[in-house]
Amino acid sequence: MALVMTPIYTQTVGAGGASTINFNNIPQHFTDLYFVCNYKSQYNGWANSYISFNDTSSIYSATISNSQATNSFENYRQSGNSAAVNGIGGSNVTANTFSTTFIYIPNYTSSTFKQIISDFTAENNADGTRLGMAAGLYRSTGAITSASFGVAMGWAQYSTISLYGIIRSGA
Amino acid sequence: MTDTPKVLEVDCSTGVSVERDMTAEEIASMEAIRAEAEARRAEEEAAALAKAEAKASAAAKLAALGLTAEEIAALA
Numbered sequence: 056m057a058l059v060m061t062p063i064y065t066q067t068v069g070a071g072g073a074s075t076i077n078f079n080n081i082p083q084h085f086t087d088l089y090f091v092c093n094y095k096s097q098y099n100g101w102a103n104s105y106i107s108f109n110d111t112s113s114i115y116s117a118t119i120s121n122s123q124a125t126n127s128f129e130n131y132r133q134s135g136n137s138a139a140v141n142g143i144g145g146s147n148v149t150a151n152t153f154s155t156t157f158i159y160i161p162n163y164t165s166s167t168f169k170q171i172i173s174d175f176t177a178e179n180n181a182d183g184t185r186l187g188m189a190a191g192l193y194r195s196t197g198a199i200t201s202a203s204f205g206v207a208m209g210w211a212q213y214s215t216i217s218l219y220g221i222i223r224s225g226a
Numbered sequence: 227m228t229d230t231p232k233v234l235e236v237d238c239s240t241g242v243s244v245e246r247d248m249t250a251e252e253i254a255s256m257e258a259i260r261a262e263a264e265a266r267r268a269e270e271e272a273a274a275l276a277k278a279e280a281k282a283s284a285a286a287k288l289a290a291l292g293l294t295a296e297e298i299a300a301l302a
């Protein structure tokens with residue numbers, strides 16, 4: 056299966072931070088979307104971050120499985136007007152260290168519900184790396200045209216989110 | 227006076243990126259996320275504390291049975 060991955064846009068948070076990062080008018084000619092996130096929150100602690108699309112009514116759900124050093128947490132199930140995609144660090148983690156998350160959304164223009172699949176790693180010298188995976192569902196039959204990223208207290212300066220479009224030939 | 231939270235936003239069809247003030251609805255959503263983070267953090271801290279206490283209690287009971295510290299550590 057041939058695969059073509061095209062960068063669409065990268066957003067970088069400037070001085071003062073940003074509460075939300077939005078991508079609007081997402082092109083509709085790809086088969087899948089892929090977000091590469093390198094970010095940290097301005098919250099003083101570990102926190103889930105969230106993604107939402109065109110519709111922010113309560114049609115999202117997600118399950119996160121994650122562990123940190125010797126701690127293994129129970130699966131965290133969540134539902135609401137956005138889907139949790141990870142557990143990341145904020146001002147509590149090592150300075151100048153950012154969490155990484157990859158989010159894959161197959162068939163984002165289809166008329167069926169959309170999967171949200173992510174994996175993440177967050178480094179912290181003080182109490183260990185946190186890593187995990189998440190699976191979510193956006194229960195909408197409309198094509199995804201916009202995406203919004205939120206986290207407690209907003210995103211810290213130099214956080215980046217890159218959006219790629221994927222074309223799966225034969226898909 | 228506090229600054230209104232900002233949204234970093236790009237129009238992917240034009241590549242034009244702007245920074246704008248959050249709407250009241252967006253601020254409410256952000257507050258809900260913060261509240262959920264606080265609740266989740268409290269849950270995790272309570273679970274970690276309970277686990278540590280159970281581990282210490284188990285180790286003490288094993289020691290009372292005559293296991294050495296090395297033997298207890300080997301079971302962890």
